[in-house]
Amino acid sequence: MRITAVLCLLCAVACSSPAPREPSARPSPAPSARPSPPPAVQAEAARLVAAGSSGAVVHVRKGDRTWQAAAGRADAGVPMRTDHRFRIASITKTFTATLVLQQVEEGRLALTDRVDQVLPGVIKTKATVADLLRHTSGISDYLRDERFTKDLGGGAHLRHWPPRELLKYADKEAQGYSNTNFILLGMILEKVSRKPYRELLSERITGPQGLTATELPADDLPKDLAHGIHTDGVDNAELDSSIFWTAGGLISTAADVSSFYHWVFTQDLGRRLQAGGFGIFAQTLGCGRRVYSHSGWIFGYSGMAMSSADGETEVVVQLASGQPSDAIAAAERLMCTA
Known part of the structure; x- marks a missing residue:
């Protein structure tokens, strides 16, 4: 079973950087969902399937209204x-x-802390916590190492790492x-x-914000997980999430991701x-709109989450067996017309 490119993954959106705020004590009120999506949202979902995705979900949030559509x-x-x-x-x-x-805000960590001092003996580096957050550490990507992709053969992609x-x-x-x-x-x-x-995520984000569909899966995969098939025929729903862990292991719905981005921004x-440009990228779209976003890609799955600077408009596109460029382009079109 070939898994090679499965793991040259987790694309970032190439743009500039973005800035933080404090968690609210209460989750944001759930937006009202319209009974049927407007033509642009439904059309984007259909367009993504026509372009080659086996399935697509498109979610748009503007103020207290949301529109979403699925296809495939x-x-x-x-x-x-x-x-x-x-x-x-x-x-x-x-x-x-x-x-x-x-x-950091609670004083348990500083952005200037050296990684090798916080984690002594784990890795040799002079990078700081801020360097990790903005990808300026100079540390190589394990997912792009040929030794790793080779060692994933023989069922190793199914075990805990x-x-x-x-x-x-x-x-x-x-x-x-x-x-x-x-x-x-x-x-x-x-x-x-x-x-x-997993506990920290539940305690600090998913629990307080009511993101019941968002988790770092442990053993049994949820039945409502869409199956993304890699071009080699590998069903990547079966990959063990520990391979990506805190860099890319979460599963979620488009609606949950939209709610999270709204809450954060x-x-x-x-x-x-x-x-700081921490875990997010800044971009000015062709229509002139400034947004903050992150894309994701594991062969078999692609997605794009995008928010306006004030958090009042979010667009999330998730694809099964689709290309990240398609998800990114769809999100940009929707953000420019939202």
């Missing part, structure tokens, strides 16, 4: 629904960055975007909070994410 299938003989879940890949990084900034084992494939210097940065941030979160990442924490 989630599995053989199963029509795609708007509440189907996807592997959201690198969109996970915005969740992880948010958890890190919460620890401890974070320290992933780091064995990040022993080179390399500039630019690296998933290893966010694996290290996950380890730092567990060290300073003294809690597993309507508080001070979101402005700090924007200012």
Whole structure:
């Protein structure tokens, strides 16, 4: 079974950077959903399937209104629904960055802390926590290491991979975007909070905000997870999430991701994410609109989450067996017309 490119994954949107705010005590009120999506949303979902995705979900939020549409299938003989879940890949990084900034605000961590001092003996580096968050650490990406893709053969993609084992494939210097940065941030979160990442996520984000469809899956995969088939025929719904962990292991719905982005960018924490370029990217669209976003890609799954700076408009596109460029282009079109 070939898994190679499965893991040259988790694309970031190439743009500039963004700034943080503080978690609100209460979850944002749920927006009212219109009974039927406007033509633009339904048309985008259909367009994405026509372009080659086996299934697509498109979600648009503007103020207190939402529109969403689904097209294609989630599995053989199963029509795609708007509440189907996807592997959201690198969109996970915005969740992880948010958890890190919460620890910073509460004094358990500083952006200037050296990684090798917070995690002694784990990795040789002079990078700081801020370097990890903005991908300026110079640490190579374990997912792009040929040794890793080779070692994933023979069913190893189905077993649990401890974070320290992933780091064995990040022993080179390399500039630019690296998933290893966010694996290290996950380890730092567990060290300073003294809690597993899964518990911290539930306690700090998904629980308070009512994001019931968002989780880092443990063993049994949820039945409502859409199946994304890689070009090699590998069903990537079966991949063990520990391969991506805090860099890209979360599963969620388009609606949950939209609610999370709305929550983040309507508080001070979101402005700090924007200012630092932490787990988010800044972009000015062709229509002149300034947005903050993150894309995600694991072969078999693609997605794009995008928010206006004030958090009042969100667009989320999730695809099964689709291309990240299609998800990104659809999100940009929708954001420009929302």
